Amino acid sequence: MVSVVIIGSGNVANHLISAFAKSDTVDVIQVFARNPKTVSALISPEKIVGSYPEITEADLYIISVSDNAAATVSQSLDFHNRLVVHTSGTIALTDLDAKNRRGVCYPLQTFSKGKEVDFKRIPICLETENEADYQLLETVARSISDNVFRIDSGQRKALHVAAVFVNNFVNHLYHIGHTICSENGIPFEILQPLILETAAKIGSLTPKEAQTGPAARNDSQTINAHLSFLSDPDQKEIYKIITKSIIDNGKKL
Amino acid sequence: MVSVVIIGSGNVANHLISAFAKSDTVDVIQVFARNPKTVSALISPEKIVGSYPEITEADLYIISVSDNAAATVSQSLDFHNRLVVHTSGTIALTDLDAKNRRGVCYPLQTFSKGKEVDFKRIPICLETENEADYQLLETVARSISDNVFRIDSGQRKALHVAAVFVNNFVNHLYHIGHTICSENGIPFEILQPLILETAAKIGSLTPKEAQTGPAARNDSQTINAHLSFLSDPDQKEIYKIITKSIIDNGKKL
Numbered sequence: 001m002v003s004v005v006i007i008g009s010g011n012v013a014n015h016l017i018s019a020f021a022k023s024d025t026v027d028v029i030q031v032f033a034r035n036p037k038t039v040s041a042l043i044s045p046e047k048i049v050g051s052y053p054e055i056t057e058a059d060l061y062i063i064s065v066s067d068n069a070a071a072t073v074s075q076s077l078d079f080h081n082r083l084v085v086h087t088s089g090t091i092a093l094t095d096l097d098a099k100n101r102r103g104v105c106y107p108l109q110t111f112s113k114g115k116e117v118d119f120k121r122i123p124i125c126l127e128t129e130n131e132a133d134y135q136l137l138e139t140v141a142r143s144i145s146d147n148v149f150r151i152d153s154g155q156r157k158a159l160h161v162a163a164v165f166v167n168n169f170v171n172h173l174y175h176i177g178h179t180i181c182s183e184n185g186i187p188f189e190i191l192q193p194l195i196l197e198t199a200a201k202i203g204s205l206t207p208k209e210a211q212t213g214p215a216a217r218n219d220s221q222t223i224n225a226h227l228s229f230l231s232d233p234d235q236k237e238i239y240k241i242i243t244k245s246i247i248d249n250g251k252k253l
Numbered sequence: 254m255v256s257v258v259i260i261g262s263g264n265v266a267n268h269l270i271s272a273f274a275k276s277d278t279v280d281v282i283q284v285f286a287r288n289p290k291t292v293s294a295l296i297s298p299e300k301i302v303g304s305y306p307e308i309t310e311a312d313l314y315i316i317s318v319s320d321n322a323a324a325t326v327s328q329s330l331d332f333h334n335r336l337v338v339h340t341s342g343t344i345a346l347t348d349l350d351a352k353n354r355r356g357v358c359y360p361l362q363t364f365s366k367g368k369e370v371d372f373k374r375i376p377i378c379l380e381t382e383n384e385a386d387y388q389l390l391e392t393v394a395r396s397i398s399d400n401v402f403r404i405d406s407g408q409r410k411a412l413h414v415a416a417v418f419v420n421n422f423v424n425h426l427y428h429i430g431h432t433i434c435s436e437n438g439i440p441f442e443i444l445q446p447l448i449l450e451t452a453a454k455i456g457s458l459t460p461k462e463a464q465t466g467p468a469a470r471n472d473s474q475t476i477n478a479h480l481s482f483l484s485d486p487d488q489k490e491i492y493k494i495i496t497k498s499i500i501d502n503g504k505k506l
Contacts, residue, residue: 067475090475109447110454110465117450123443149443158437159444161479166430166444167451168466169495170423175460175502177419184411190376190402191412191419192456194362197370198420199452201363203445207428212363213421222320222343226414234498241494242422245487249428 001027002140005055007073008064009033011111012087016064016144017042019119025143030056052076060140062087062105063096071095074102083133089160092153093127103128103137106156107145110167119144125151125159176235208249215246254280255393258308260326261317262286264364265340269317269397270295272372278396283309305329313393315340315358316349324348327355336386342413345406346380356381356390359409360398363420372397378404378412429488461502468499 004026006013013031017039020026029047032055033039036048049055055078063073064087074084074097084096085103096102104127111117124141126148128134134150141148151159174195181188201210214222223243230236257279259266266284270292273279282300285308286292289301302308308331316326317340327337327350337349338356349355357380364370377394379401381387387403394401404412427448434441454463467475476496483489 090478108443110450121446123446125443147443147446149440151439151443155437155439157478157482158433159439161482162430162433162439162444163447164466164468164479165426165433165492166448168464168468168499169491170426170448170451171455171460171464172468172495172499172502173418173423173426174455175464176498177415178455178460180411180415180418184408186404186408186412186415187402190361190378190400190404191415193374193376193400194416195419195423195452195455197363198423199448202424202427202431202448207424207431211421211424211428213417215417215421215425225343225410226417229410229414234494234501237494238422238491238498239418241487241490242425245429245491246421246425248487249425 001025002060002136003027003029003058004060004062004140005030005032005058006062006064007032007055008062009035009038010064010066012107013062013064014039014042015111015117015119016062016087016107019144023143026140029058052078055079057082059083059136060085061100067091071097074100083128083136085128085137089125089156089163092157093129094153101129101133103133104153104156105137105141106151108159108163120146123147123149125149125156127152127156173238176238179232179235211246211250213246215243216250218247218250254278255313255389256280256282256311257313257315257393258283258285258311259315259317260285260308261315262288262291263317263319265360266315266317267292267295268364268370268372269315269340269360272397276396279393282311305331308332310335312336312389313338314353320344324350327353336381336389338381338390342378342409342416345410346382347406354382354386356386357406357409358390358394359404361412361416373399376400376402378402378409380405380409426491429491432485432488464499464503466499468496469503471500471503 020028031039031043031048061084063070067088067090070086080099082100084100085105089106093102093104106125107122109122122145124145126137177191178188273281284292284296284301314337316323320341320343323339333352335353337353338358342359346355346357359378360375362375375398377398379390431441
């Protein structure tokens with residue numbers, strides 16, 4: 001068994017504790033939580049600690065706190081030369097204190113509290129400073145996910161930007177669709193099969209191949225009719241720039 | 254049985270012919286196709302005609318041609334006072350020739366040639382000039398779909414704009430994610446579970462409730478880091494305007 005200490009008690013920490021509980025390879029021997037209540041449903045009380053000197057020896061320490069706090073937490077650890085990783089998509093490996101062997105174990109997913117996720121399908125992006133640590137981290141990650149990737153800090157930064165486009169920004173376009181429906185007395189559920197089909201389609205086609213619609217056809221009559229229909233200035237701007245970008249992209253070979 | 258003539262041989266016409274073939278309520282008695290080959294796999298050759306005078310009497314005529322051609326086709330029909338509908342999301346009921354009783358039967362989905370779709374889940378939006386015609390059209394639509402909605406021409410116009418946002422524009426954001434991944438040696442499949450989860454999430458939460466990420470948090474440090482990372486001018490503009498719109502939206506109650 002690989003012994004693991006989880007440092008943190010937010011969404012990602014909670015989901016990791018639940019996932020490791022089902023793993024035959026990983027034993028979560030301790031959880032560091034300022035407020036024990038946040039993890040008490042997931043782990044027995046004697047395994048929860050609230051101060052740094054209480055942290056026990058383990059094969060791996062996973063810091064799963066807010067991006068701003070990860071560096072400070074890594075400095076506060078009372079030991080050195082152990083394997084310490086964070087779970088963030090936005091900060092670098094080198095943001096952790098160099099007194100320990102550093103790594104990253106970034107699960108690329110949106111975690112909502114209370115909503116069960118199937119961890120097996122969640123991609124986990126790993127990075128370490130040396131190969132032996134990578135092997136250990138990979139063993140840990142593979143015990144909860146079937147999708148483990150080696151991604152360095154530069155790639156992770158790019159991946160996070162890409163994730164903002166395909167998750168946060170896509171969700172905002174759903175919000176605009178939702179608003180237009182509400183304002184016109186249309187049930188939003190009409191759009192849901194289309195939304196799911198659009199997401200599923202790119203499993204077999206590239207997004208460029210899958211593109212359809214007035215912008216892809218450069219159908220200026222429909223584009224202008226849509227622009228006159230829209231009155232919200234942000235919606236209008238978003239319509240214009242994405243249409244331009246689709247047209248520009250169609251011109252590239 | 255309701256007797257139906259399909260006029261057209263494109264994607265939507267093909268999918269309708271296939272779907273009606275499984276229906277107990279609808280009998281496609283004829284298909285009008287300029288080029289019989291485009292539908293010959295779906296219907297027996299003696300039911301395919303290529304000139305207007307050959308079109309036979311039926312309970313319902315479905316014009317499924319390009320948006321530009323629908324009005325002209327409706328004028329070319331050699332009969333009057335029969336129920337004639339089009340399948341377009343973008344043109345009005347009144348674009349059809351008034352010599353017949355007019356209606357709309359708009360399946361809201363992206364149809365790709367060759368890719369089988371489950372019609373039962375596709376929303377179909379109906380509109381007619383009178384209630385008796387509505388009843389007939391509803392019977393026909395319900396025989397192939399479990400999601401039938403009454404949507405007038407004004408609502409359909411709004412719905413089409415909303416669909417452009419949640420389908421074409423979302424797909425373009427997938428394309429940007431794909432491009433960023435390619436340029437950084439990251440397999441795009443890493444993003445696919447996130448994409449599917451983002452689409453599935455709004456089945457239980459509103460998009461506004463589901464919003465996360467740097468813009469929702471108004472995290473200017475991450476936003477600026479992402480903007481410096483992006484070099485493509487269209488990508489940068491899209492990042493800026495959607496971020497602004499998410500922030501503006503967060504301020505609304």
